[in-house]
Amino acid sequence: MGRLHPPDFPLRSLDDSERRLAESLIEYTDSTWLIMPTVRIGDQPPVEIDMVVAHHEHGIGVIEVKGYVPRIVDGSWVTPYEDGGGPVAQMIRNRFALRELLRKRCPGNRIEVDAAIAFVNARGFQTEERPSDIDEDDLIWSMDHYVIDSALLRFMRRGRPGRRMFDEPTFESIVEAIRPNVAFDADPAAYTRWGTERLEAYSGAQIRSLERLDANRRVFVTGGAGTGKSRLALAWARRAAIRGERTLMVCFNDPLSTEFERRLGHVENLTTGAFLRLALSLEGMPFLQEPDDDAPDEVVRAFWRNQVQGHLHEHWADVVERYDTIVVDEVQDFSQAWLAMLETLLDPEGPRRFLLVGDADQELYQRGFRPPRSEDGWAVCELASNTRNALEIARLLRNRFNGPPAPAALPSATHLRFRQAAGPEEIVEMVRTELEELRTAGFECCDIAVATLDRHSRNYLRASGGFDGYGVVEDGDIVCETVHRLKGLEYSAVVLVADHWPVNDTLMHVGVSRAVFGLTVIGPAELGEYLRLS
Numbered sequence: 001m002g003r004l005h006p007p008d009f010p011l012r013s014l015d016d017s018e019r020r021l022a023e024s025l026i027e028y029t030d031s032t033w034l035i036m037p038t039v040r041i042g043d044q045p046p047v048e049i050d051m052v053v054a055h056h057e058h059g060i061g062v063i064e065v066k067g068y069v070p071r072i073v074d075g076s077w078v079t080p081y082e083d084g085g086g087p088v089a090q091m092i093r094n095r096f097a098l099r100e101l102l103r104k105r106c107p108g109n110r111i112e113v114d115a116a117i118a119f120v121n122a123r124g125f126q127t128e129e130r131p132s133d134i135d136e137d138d139l140i141w142s143m144d145h146y147v148i149d150s151a152l153l154r155f156m157r158r159g160r161p162g163r164r165m166f167d168e169p170t171f172e173s174i175v176e177a178i179r180p181n182v183a184f185d186a187d188p189a190a191y192t193r194w195g196t197e198r199l200e201a202y203s204g205a206q207i208r209s210l211e212r213l214d215a216n217r218r219v220f221v222t223g224g225a226g227t228g229k230s231r232l233a234l235a236w237a238r239r240a241a242i243r244g245e246r247t248l249m250v251c252f253n254d255p256l257s258t259e260f261e262r263r264l265g266h267v268e269n270l271t272t273g274a275f276l277r278l279a280l281s282l283e284g285m286p287f288l289q290e291p292d293d294d295a296p297d298e299v300v301r302a303f304w305r306n307q308v309q310g311h312l313h314e315h316w317a318d319v320v321e322r323y324d325t326i327v328v329d330e331v332q333d334f335s336q337a338w339l340a341m342l343e344t345l346l347d348p349e350g351p352r353r354f355l356l357v358g359d360a361d362q363e364l365y366q367r368g369f370r371p372p373r374s375e376d377g378w379a380v381c382e383l384a385s386n387t388r389n390a391l392e393i394a395r396l397l398r399n400r401f402n403g404p405p406a407p408a409a410l411p412s413a414t415h416l417r418f419r420q421a422a423g424p425e426e427i428v429e430m431v432r433t434e435l436e437e438l439r440t441a442g443f444e445c446c447d448i449a450v451a452t453l454d455r456h457s458r459n460y461l462r463a464s465g466g467f468d469g470y471g472v473v474e475d476g477d478i479v480c481e482t483v484h485r486l487k488g489l490e491y492s493a494v495v496l497v498a499d500h501w502p503v504n505d506t507l508m509h510v511g512v513s514r515a516v517f518g519l520t521v522i523g524p525a526e527l528g529e530y531l532r533l534s
Contacts, residue, residue, distance in 0.1 A: 002029035005036050005175065006182045014038065017067035017120045018050055024145040025053065029152065030391055031195055031411035032056065039098070039178055047097040051118075052178055056164050056171055058156045062098055062115040063140070064091045069122040072129045088133045091115045098178070105177040106170055116140055116155040149408075192442065192492055192517050195390065195411030199516070202387040202407065207232045213355075214239060214325075216379040220356045220372040223383030224404035225397060225513035229357040230256070230488055232383070233329040234263060236355050241270040245324035245351065250275045250342070252333035252365075255470040255481070256488035260329075271323075275338060276308050282345075284320040286311075297455070316341050324350035330488050331358035335367035361402070362510055364484055388490055390517045392416050400531055401509040414441065415493065415518035418533035420525050424499065427457075427522055428464045431495055434520045435478060438493045443518060447492040450480040451514060453507045457499050458482050483511040493518030501526040 002025050004011075011019050014037055025035045034054040041047040051063040066087055071078040077086040095115040102111040118140035130136070137154045144151040158165075166174065207228045213219050214236050223229050237249040241264075249264065249272045251257055257274040264270055271278070280288055288311050291300050323345050328334065339356075346352045360371055372378040386394040386406040390413035397403030415438065421427045431450060438448055450467060452458040458480060461467055467480030470489075483496075487510050494515035498508070501524040508531075512519060521533060 002026045002033040002035045003031050005034050005179060009037060011037070015067070018065045020120050020145070021051060021063065021065050021118050021140075024148045025051070028146060028148045028408060030149070030408070031198065033149075033152070034175065036178055041097050041101055047094055049094045049098060052098065053152060053156075054171070054175060054178070055152075055156075056166055058153065059158050059165050060098070060102065060111065060113045060174065061152065061156045062091065062095045062113055064094065064115070064117045066117060066119050067121050068119070069126060070119055071126055072131050075129070075132055077131060086133075087117050088131070091117055091134075102174055102177055106173050109170060111174070112158050114156045114158055116151075118144075120145070192414065195517060196492075198411050199387055199390075202385075202410070203228045203231055206383060206385060206387055207235060210381060210383070211235045211239065213379055213381060214353060217352055218354050218372070218377060219379045219381075220331075220358075221381050221383060222359060222371065223357070224359055224386065225362060225509065226386035226388030226394065226406075227383035227404050228387055229359065229383060230329050233327050233355070233357045234260070236325075237264060237270060237272070237327045238267060240325035240327070240353065241267045244269060245353075246322070246347070247271070247325045247327070248323045248342075248345065249327040249329070250278060251329040251488060252276075253330075253485055253487060255485050256330065258471060259489060275334065275342075276304060276312070279312050279341075280308065282319045282321050284315075284318040286315050286318070312341070313337075316344070319345065321345060322347040322350075325353040325355065327355045327357075329357055330362075331356040332360050332363040332369045333358075333365055333367070333487075334369060336370060338367075362487065362506065364487065364506060364510065386410075388516060389513060390414070393512065393515055393517075393519050396519075396531065396533075397509065397513055401505060401512070403509070403513065411517070413517055413519065415520060416533070417520050418528035418531060419520060419522045420528060421522050422524065424457075424460055424464070427497055427499060428461060430522050431461065431465060431497065434495050434522070438495075438518055438520075441518070443493045445478050448478050448495070449486060449489075449491040449493075449514060450478060450495045450497065451483050451486055451511045452480070452497045453483060453499075453503060453511065455482060457497055461497065483507050483514070486511075486514050490514055490516055492516050493520075495520045495522065498523035498527055500524070503527060503530075 004026055011022055014022060018037060022037050032055060036052040039049040039052045049062050050065040053061045064087060068080050095113050099113040116138045120142055123142055140151045210221060210232055221232060237247050240247040247270045249260055252275055254274045257272060260272040264272055291303050324347055326342055343354055363369060374380045384404060386404045391406060391410040392413040394406035394410060398405060419430050421430045450461060461480050468477055470479050470481050470485060491514055496511045521531060
C-alpha cells in the first residue's frame with residue numbers, strides 16, 4: 001500500500017478524477033512509494049500540481065490528472081477546458097517548476113523530475129491519430145489503475161532499480177521541499193510503525209466477517225501462516241466471555257499461551273493456557289509434580305510426552321470444570337484424543353461452542369490431527385489472504401512454501417537477505433552482525449527474534465551469544481528460540497538460522513512466516529539458492 005503524505009490528507013477534497021487516481025496509487029503500489037496530492041509551488045500565482053510521487057530508487061514524478069476523453073485533430077489536442085496551452089504544456093510547466101524548486105533545495109544535486117498525464121476516464125485515444133508532443137509511455141489510462149505501479153515505472157525512466165537514487169538526507173530534503181508545512185518522519189522505525197498500522201487494518205478487515213461464525217456450535221477455520229487465525233481465535237474468546245459464557249482458550253505451546261494471557265488476562269469469564277499445563281490444573285485433576293527447573297532437557301521432555309499424558313488419560317473423568325465455549329488455536333498441534341477430551345468439558349446445558357483454528361501445512365508434531373469436515377456437522381471456512389507479512393516475505397512464502405496469496409498493496413519488507421555461513425562460530429558472529437544492523441535500522445530488541453530449526457542450534461547460540469528463551473528475556477534482550485516454540489507468534493524482524501542442508505520445509509515455512517518486516521536467513525549456500533535469496 002502506497003504511503004499518503006501527509007497520512008491524513010483529505011482525499012474528499014480532491015475532484016473525482018484526482019481522487020480515483022490517488023486511491024489507485026495508494027491501493028496498488030507498495031509502501032516504498034510516497035504519494036502527495038495537490039502540491040502548490042510559489043504564490044504569485046502558485047503552480048498547482050495534481051499529484052507528485054516520490055521513490056528512493058525510481059525518482060520524482062509529476063502526474064497531471066484529466067477527467068475528460070482526449071482527442072487529437074490534425075496533430076493538436078482538442079480539450080473541453082482551457083488547459084493553458086494544452087495538457088502537455090501544463091505537464092511540462094509543472095515538471096520544470098518542481099525541478100527548479102528541488103535543485104534550489106538540494107544544491108549540487110542535479111535532480112530530475114519525470115512527468116505523465118493520467119486520463120482516468122479514458123481507455124485510449126478515440127481515433128488512430130496520435131499526438132506528436134508526448135511519448136505514449138507518459139500517458140496513463142483507466143485500465144492502468146490496477147497495475148499503476150507498472151505505469152509509474154513506465155514513465156519514471158530515470159530511476160535506478162535496485163540502487164538508491166537519493167540517500168536518506170537528500171530524500172528527506174526533497175519531501176520537505178514539496179510539503180514544507182508537513183513534518184516528514186525520517187525516523188528509521190517510522191516506516192515499520194506505519195506498515196504495522198496498514199497490516200492491522202488489512203487483518204482486521206479480513207477477520208471481521210468471520211467473527212460471527214461463533215453463532216454455530218462447531219466451527220473450524222483454516223488458513224495459511226499470516227492469515228489472522230490467532231486474531232480470530234482471540235476475537236471469538238473475547239466475544240464469548242463478554243456474552244457471559246464460561247470460556248476456555250487453549251493452544252499447545254507456552255509462549256503463545258503467554259501472549260494470550262497478556263491480551264486477555266483482564267477479561268472476566270475467560271481462562272487461557274497451554275493445553276497440557278492447564279489440564280493439570282483443572283479442578284478434580286490429581287496433582288502431578290513437575291521436574292525441577294534444573295532438570296535435564298531429556299527428563300523434562302519425557303515428563304510432558306509420557307507421564308503427563310498418561311496421567312491425564314487416567315484421571316480425565318475426575319475433572320469437574322465445565323465451559324460454555326472452548327476455543328483452540330493452532331489446532332493442528334493437537335491429537336484427536338486431546339480434542340475429544342476438551343469437548344467433554346462443554347456443559348451439556350450451555351451453548352456448547354467448540355471453535356477451532358489451524359493450518360495442516362504447519363503440523364510440526366505429527367499427532368494425527370484430522371481437519372474437521374462439513375459433512376460431519378462442522379461449519380468450515382478458510383482465511384484466504386496473508387495479512388501478517390510484508391509483501392516480499394509473503395511472496396517468498398507463496399512461491400517457495402505454497403503459502404496463502406497476499407494483496408499487492410501490502411507494505412514492503414525493510415530487510416530480506418540471505419547470509420552464507422559454515423560452522424557454528426561463523427553463524428554466531430553473523431547473527432551478532434545482523435542484530436546490530438537491525439537495531440541500527442530502528443528495530444527494538446523486544447521485537448526481534450533469533451529462530452533456529454532445532455534445540456542443538458538454539459542452545460549453542462544461547463550459550464555463545466548471550467541470548468535467552470521466551471519468558472526469560474528481560475528488557476533490552478533478544479529472544480532465541482526454536483521455531484516450534486515461536487509458532488503462532490510474530491516479530492517485526494527475525495534472524496532464522498539453519499546450520500545444515502537439506503532442511504525441513506515445514507520448519508522453514510513456520511520460521512520465515514514469523515517475520516513481519518525484516519528477515520535474515522543464515523545457513524549453507526544451498527539454502528540461499530533454494531529460497532532464491534542468494
